[in-house]
Amino acid sequence: MASRLRWVIVSLLACAVAGWASSEGACAKDRQPESGAPLQTILELETTARLLAVLLDSGRNVINEHQVLFDEQEKIEKDFTPDVFERQLLDVFRSRSGTDLRDLEAARIPAGTKKLLKELALVSKQVVAEAQPEINRRGGGLKEFIPAIFGARVGTRFTERTHVRLKQTALAPRNPLNAPDTVERTALEAFADPSYPREKVISEVTAKSGSLRLMFPLYTTRKCLDCHGDPKGELDRTGYPREGLSLGQNAGAISVVIPIRP
Numbered sequence: 001m002a003s004r005l006r007w008v009i010v011s012l013l014a015c016a017v018a019g020w021a022s023s024e025g026a027c028a029k030d031r032q033p034e035s036g037a038p039l040q041t042i043l044e045l046e047t048t049a050r051l052l053a054v055l056l057d058s059g060r061n062v063i064n065e066h067q068v069l070f071d072e073q074e075k076i077e078k079d080f081t082p083d084v085f086e087r088q089l090l091d092v093f094r095s096r097s098g099t100d101l102r103d104l105e106a107a108r109i110p111a112g113t114k115k116l117l118k119e120l121a122l123v124s125k126q127v128v129a130e131a132q133p134e135i136n137r138r139g140g141g142l143k144e145f146i147p148a149i150f151g152a153r154v155g156t157r158f159t160e161r162t163h164v165r166l167k168q169t170a171l172a173p174r175n176p177l178n179a180p181d182t183v184e185r186t187a188l189e190a191f192a193d194p195s196y197p198r199e200k201v202i203s204e205v206t207a208k209s210g211s212l213r214l215m216f217p218l219y220t221t222r223k224c225l226d227c228h229g230d231p232k233g234e235l236d237r238t239g240y241p242r243e244g245l246s247l248g249q250n251a252g253a254i255s256v257v258i259p260i261r262p
């Protein structure tokens with residue numbers, strides 16, 4: 001088992017899509033694919049998995065930045081329309097990944113990756129469209145529509161429509177449905193070490209699973225701390241005990257599973 005579960009640590013920067021062609025050697029030398037799939041396929045799947053995680057996290061962050069607006073008492077129409085969301089999603093994603101989903105033709109990424117990114121952006125927008133009554137609900141107060149709920153709804157729908165699984169997870173999850181499996185736990189433990197390099201994803205390919213798995217670490221911004229920060233143990237607005245996380249600390253991960261097709 002241990003030999004099958006060979007972890008391949010991939011430098012996010014070395015494998016960034018923009019520098020992909022020139023740094024391929026640097027990425028490839030760390031790899032020991034055990035799936036029998038061609039190295040090129042594995043590299044492409046890994047790019048896909050990482051970009052999907054960045055896109056889901058970008059959506060989570062746009063929701064996070066608007067949380068206070070959703071909960072406002074006085075303003076009933078929040079003007080957080082699906083189009084407003086989509087614009088911000090694409091801007092955040094472009095600044096984080098260097099990929100512009102408005103101009104996918106020009107992007108130097110595989111066609112299959114483009115298709116999945118488009119689908120994820122579409123699903124994200126649909127989830128925001130369906131949440132309009134929740135977001136604009138009279139009376140303000142805490143809205144259910146928080147980053148984790150957005151992420152879970154998007155993940156579920158995306159998995160239904162594609163072959164790719166997207167999940168949010170943490171070592172001590174609030175929601176038991178987000179509990180890590182063995183592979184996810186190993187990666188989360190690595191991310192939790194304060195000396196672990198920031199934003200380094202962890203991925204693996206095994207013959208047994210027949211899939212590429214990638215773990216993308218999440219870090220707290222100031223707004224996450226409203227719920228996940230101090231004072232530790234005190235209930236946040238959603239009724240869960242705060243975790244006492246500090247700014248920039250690892251807060252869990254997005255887990256991506258893509259089946260390998262020969």
Ligand code: HEC
Nearest residue numbers: 064146148168169170173174175178219224227238251252
């Ligand atoms: C309004 C409060 C609130 C904010 C703000 C918030 N969270 Fe959460 N978070 C929650 C709740 C509640 C859950 C559990 C949701 C559920 O029932 O699935 C959760 C779940 C999660 C999970 C999934 C694992 C688990 O515990 O179930 C991760 C990862 C996470 N949050 C990270 C973050 C990060 C990173 C941010 C900032 C970008 C953030 N959260 C902002 C309240 C919040």
